[in-house]
Each structure stands twice: as C-alpha cells, then as structure tokens.
Amino acid sequence: MPIRGRSSRTVVLLAMCLGLMLTMFNSTMINVALPDLGSSFHASATSLQWVATIYTLTYAAVLLLGGALGDRWGRRAAFLLGVLVFNAGSLLCAVAPALGALLGGRVVQALGAAIMLPQTLSILVHEFTRPQERARAVGIWAGVASVGLAAGPVVGGLLLSITSWRAVFVLSLLLGVATYLLARVSIPVRRHGRPKKALPLDAAGAVTAALALAALVFTLSEGEAAGWSSAVVIGTLVLSFLALAGFVFQQVRMGRRGRNPLMPMGIWRSRPFMAASLGGFAYFAVFFAVLFFYSLDLQGQRGYSALATGFAFLPMTLAMAVAGPVTGKLVVRHGAAPVMISGLVVTAVGSLLLAAADTHSTVMDLEWRLALVGAGCGLMSSSISNLAVSSVPDRYSNSASAVQNTFRQIGSTLGVAVVGIIVRGDGAGFTAGLQAGMTAVSGLLAACAVVSFLLVFRRPPRAVVAGRGSGAARVRDGRAPDSGGGPSALRRRS
Incomplete structure (x- = not known):
C-alpha cells in the first residue's frame, strides 16, 4: 500500500538516495574486482578494461533518452523500469559463466542506470518545492552519491577478501530489490504518474x-x-x-x-546552468582520475592489497559524506553557485597538494591530501545538482538532470584518459607522471572555477536582465526566488 502522511516525502527521498547509490556504487566498486575477474575468466588486461568501458559507453549514450522517458511515461514508471532493468543486469552479471555474458549484463545494468538516474533528481524537484527544503533534500541526495562513489572500493575490497567478485553484483541486486520495493510504495502516482498529455518521444x-x-x-x-x-x-x-x-x-x-526536443535548447540560455554543467564535468574528471590512478599507485607502486587500498580512500569518503549535508545548508544560506565555485577551488588546492607528494611520502601524507580533495568534491556534488535543476523551469528538470549527468560522465572518461596520457607519456616513471597529471587536473579545476564565476556573477547583457526586481538580480548570484539556483531570465523567455 502507498505510504501517506507527512513522512511520505522522507521515504521518497530515501528511495531516490538508494537509487542513486546503486548507480554510483556500481561505477566504482567494479574497479577493485577486476584482478579477481581476470583470474576467474583468464582474461587479458584489454578484455578486462571493457568490463568498465562498456558500462560507461552505454550509460553515457542513453542518459538523455532516459531523461526523456520520464516526460513520456511519468517519472514514477520510468524510475521503476530503470530499477528493474538494472536488477536484471546485476543478476546476469552475478551468474555470468563467461566474460561475454558478463559484458552483456553490464550493458543491461547501464541501460537501467541511465533510465533511473535522471528521474531521481527530477522526482525530488517536484516533491520538495520550497527552496530551503529542496536545497536540503538535494544536499542529502548528493551526499549519498558521494558516499556511494567513494565507498565502492572499500566495500568491494571487503567482499573480495571474504568471497569472490560475484558478491559485488549480488550486493547490487539486493540493493536494487530494496530500492524497487521502497519506491513502489512511496512515489505518489498523482504527482509522478503518466502525464495527462504524453509528450512524443524524440x-x-x-x-x-x-x-x-x-x-x-x-x-x-x-x-x-x-x-x-x-x-x-x-x-x-x-x-x-x-x-x-x-x-x-x-x-x-x-x-x-x-x-518536444530531447534536450530543450532553451536551458542553455541560463548561465548558471552552463556553470553547473561545467562544474559537473570538472568534478567527475578529478574524482575518477584520483580514484583510478591512486588505486594503481597504492596497489602497483606501494604493494597494497585491494582491501587496504579501499580503506586508504576512507578519509576521502568520510570527508565527502560529511560535506554533503553541510553543503545543503550552505546552499540555503549563500546560494548554490558560490558553494560550487568554493568546491572547485578547494579541490584544485587538494589536487595540487597531491601533485606535491612523491615516492618518499607516507600513506598518511596522502590521506590528508585525499581528504581535502574529498571535502572539495563534497562541496561540489550537492551544489552542482542544486544549481542545475534550479536554474531552469521545473518542466525541464528531467532534461537538466540528464544533461548535467551526461557532462559528469564525459568528465569521468576524459579525466582518466588525459591523466593516463600524461602518466604514460612521462619518461621519469609512474610517480612523476602522476604528479604531472595531478598538476594538470588542478589547473583544469582552477580554470573551471574562473569561468563559472564569470558565467554566474558577471553582469549579463541588458536584454537578459531587462526584467526588474529581485529575480533578475538573483540570477547573477546563482540564486532564484523559487529554488536557490537562478532561472528567472529563462522563465521570462519561456
């Protein structure tokens, strides 16, 4: 039976957080399982790389379509379908008899995640309509995302120390079943059911x-x-x-x-939305580069086990977890844009400090630097999501969520690729190459902070702010009267 009453929105928030946790958890937990997978299937390093790549490839390709399905079928139906598809993929992966079957299961998982993920943020936008409530809810939602991303290697390492790689997918399946059951009884059909006028699919x-x-x-x-x-x-x-x-x-x-276009081009008239997309790109570029290459550093250069490597990221995980809810309060008080830009700056400093660590640095020297990067990422995660969905009209929330997540996914792929080129191209060895790569990442973050500042705070052309009153002024500082993020100019055009 549906959950009713004042607690219903809390349960909806929990269901959306679990759905988000599924996608984030699955993105990073698989990394520590790859060596065990290779031994089980006698697979080459190139073949193993496709276990991660095929998920990223499918996920990025379908994200925009996943957001559009919520507009056509209703956010509730699209979310539940995404969870079911993801669960089917997890089951296929858990029982896969060969690498080919595992890759097929990963494609199914990615399809489900791409349908599910845009609905999580859009459902929260329509559930929590008051600016302060929305900022806090998105702060919790983003904090869970941060924990899911960073906790993946830790939990994966624990499971591998006890059992085999199949347990990683069994855990994903169990979480998926819990998510489906909770979402089915908590998401209101009245607000998130099939629209009265179903939009045609592009x-x-x-x-x-x-x-x-x-x-x-x-x-x-x-x-x-x-x-x-x-x-x-x-x-x-x-x-x-x-x-x-x-x-x-x-x-x-x-x-x-x-x-009804798949991506309404009007969302790009909002400069805060442009800044949020840029921030999302930079956030995932640095996070996945750090996670990937410092996992290699700890296991390949320092001789750590998968479990020890997972625990080495614990300070970064905790910093991200603590920063998530705090960020929601900061967004309410100061606006999403200043918090996001602060997160870019903090992460740039942390990346530069990581670049300063050399082969003589102890693990403790790395821990506090990773924690600083985690704190900066925690500041970015919630504020980016808040800024993205609050800087466009609510009817575009599905599209905004899908576009913003697409930029994040491109950032994660590009971050690992570019740092990999720098690491492997440095003739002085892995550590020196990693230092050069993190210096480049720090520069990218700093550049994104400057561009975001100019997009949000620089006075727009007179035609854009022709409307008088506080709404136009708040667009410039990244806050809008209805949401804490700034779509007034776009609303007037729409």
Whole structure:
C-alpha cells in the first residue's frame, strides 16, 4: 500500500538516495574486482578494461533518452523500469559463466542506470518545492552519491577478501530489490504518474545523441591503446562531432516548430546552468582520475592489497559524506553557485597538494591530501545538482538532470584518459607522471572555477536582465526566488 502522511516525502527521498547509490556504487566498486575477474575468466588486461568501458559507453549514450522517458511515461514508471532493468543486469552479471555474458549484463545494468538516474533528481524537484527544503533534500541526495562513489572500493575490497567478485553484483541486486520495493510504495502516482498529455518521444534526437556520446566515450577510452592517430580513433572522433552537429541542428529545428526536443535548447540560455554543467564535468574528471590512478599507485607502486587500498580512500569518503549535508545548508544560506565555485577551488588546492607528494611520502601524507580533495568534491556534488535543476523551469528538470549527468560522465572518461596520457607519456616513471597529471587536473579545476564565476556573477547583457526586481538580480548570484539556483531570465523567455 502507498505510504501517506507527512513522512511520505522522507521515504521518497530515501528511495531516490538508494537509487542513486546503486548507480554510483556500481561505477566504482567494479574497479577493485577486476584482478579477481581476470583470474576467474583468464582474461587479458584489454578484455578486462571493457568490463568498465562498456558500462560507461552505454550509460553515457542513453542518459538523455532516459531523461526523456520520464516526460513520456511519468517519472514514477520510468524510475521503476530503470530499477528493474538494472536488477536484471546485476543478476546476469552475478551468474555470468563467461566474460561475454558478463559484458552483456553490464550493458543491461547501464541501460537501467541511465533510465533511473535522471528521474531521481527530477522526482525530488517536484516533491520538495520550497527552496530551503529542496536545497536540503538535494544536499542529502548528493551526499549519498558521494558516499556511494567513494565507498565502492572499500566495500568491494571487503567482499573480495571474504568471497569472490560475484558478491559485488549480488550486493547490487539486493540493493536494487530494496530500492524497487521502497519506491513502489512511496512515489505518489498523482504527482509522478503518466502525464495527462504524453509528450512524443524524440526518436531522431535519441539516436543522434546516443551515437555522438558513444563515439566520444569510445574515442576517449580507446585512444591511448589504439593510438590517437589511428584510423579507428580519428574516425570515431569525426563521427562523434558529425552526430553532435546533427543532434544540435535537429533539436533547434524541433524547438522552433513547437515540438518536444530531447534536450530543450532553451536551458542553455541560463548561465548558471552552463556553470553547473561545467562544474559537473570538472568534478567527475578529478574524482575518477584520483580514484583510478591512486588505486594503481597504492596497489602497483606501494604493494597494497585491494582491501587496504579501499580503506586508504576512507578519509576521502568520510570527508565527502560529511560535506554533503553541510553543503545543503550552505546552499540555503549563500546560494548554490558560490558553494560550487568554493568546491572547485578547494579541490584544485587538494589536487595540487597531491601533485606535491612523491615516492618518499607516507600513506598518511596522502590521506590528508585525499581528504581535502574529498571535502572539495563534497562541496561540489550537492551544489552542482542544486544549481542545475534550479536554474531552469521545473518542466525541464528531467532534461537538466540528464544533461548535467551526461557532462559528469564525459568528465569521468576524459579525466582518466588525459591523466593516463600524461602518466604514460612521462619518461621519469609512474610517480612523476602522476604528479604531472595531478598538476594538470588542478589547473583544469582552477580554470573551471574562473569561468563559472564569470558565467554566474558577471553582469549579463541588458536584454537578459531587462526584467526588474529581485529575480533578475538573483540570477547573477546563482540564486532564484523559487529554488536557490537562478532561472528567472529563462522563465521570462519561456
């Protein structure tokens, strides 16, 4: 039976947090299981890389379509479908008899995650309509995401020390079942059911977007191994750009004809939304680069086990967990944009301090530097999500969530690829290459902080702020009267 009463929104928040935890947890927990997978299937390093890559590839390609399904079928139905698909993928992975079957299960998992994830933030936006409540709810939601990302290696290491890699997928399945049951009884049909006027699905946009994103992620993932000048890499990169150009052209044309584009181009009129997308890109670029390469450093250079490596990231995990709820309060008090920019700066400093650590640095020297990076990421996670959904009208919340998560996914792939090029291209060895890579990451974060500041706080052209009153003023500082994030100028155009 549906849960009613004042506690219902709390249960909805819990269900959305569990759904988000599934996707984040699954993204990072698999990394520590790869060596055990290789032994079980006698797979090469290249084959094992596809266990992570095929998930990222599928997930990035389907995210925009996943957001659109919520507009057509209703957020509740889309979320429940995404969880069911994810659970089916987890089951396939857990019982996979061969590597090919495991890769198929990972594709199914990614499809489910791509449908589910955009609905989590959109459901919260429509459940928590008051600015302060929304900021706190998104703060908790983002804090859970941070914990899920950073706790994956720790829990994965624990499971591998007790049993085999299959337990990683069994745990995902159990969490998925709990998420489905909780969401089914808590998400109100009245607010999140099928719209009275179901919007037509933008099939052409879905195909071109999937092609553009899949080709881009493939290029970034395989460029180092295949060679950046190889015909395959150059061909997929050109294909990505052509598909992207076709997608943008088709979306603009649909918008002008009054149809329902997959990605309403009007959201890009909001400069705070542009800043949030840039911040999401930088956030995942640094987080996944740190997680990937310091896992290699601790296990390959320092001789740590998978379990010990997982625990080495515990200070970063705790810092992200503590920063999540605190960030929600800071967003209410100061606005999402200042908090996000502060997070970019803190993470840039932490990355630069990591770059200063050398082979003589003890693990304790790394711990507090990782914790600083975790604190900065915690400040970014909640504030980026708040800024993204509150800087566009609520009817665009599904699209905004999907676009923002797409930028995060591209950032995660590009961060690992670029730092990998720097690490492997440095003739002085892995440690020196990692130092150079983290210096580059620090520079990227600093540049994103500056650009975000200019986007949000620089006075827009007079035509954009022609409307008088506090709404126009609040767009400039990243806060809007209704949400703490700033869509007033966009609303007037819409």
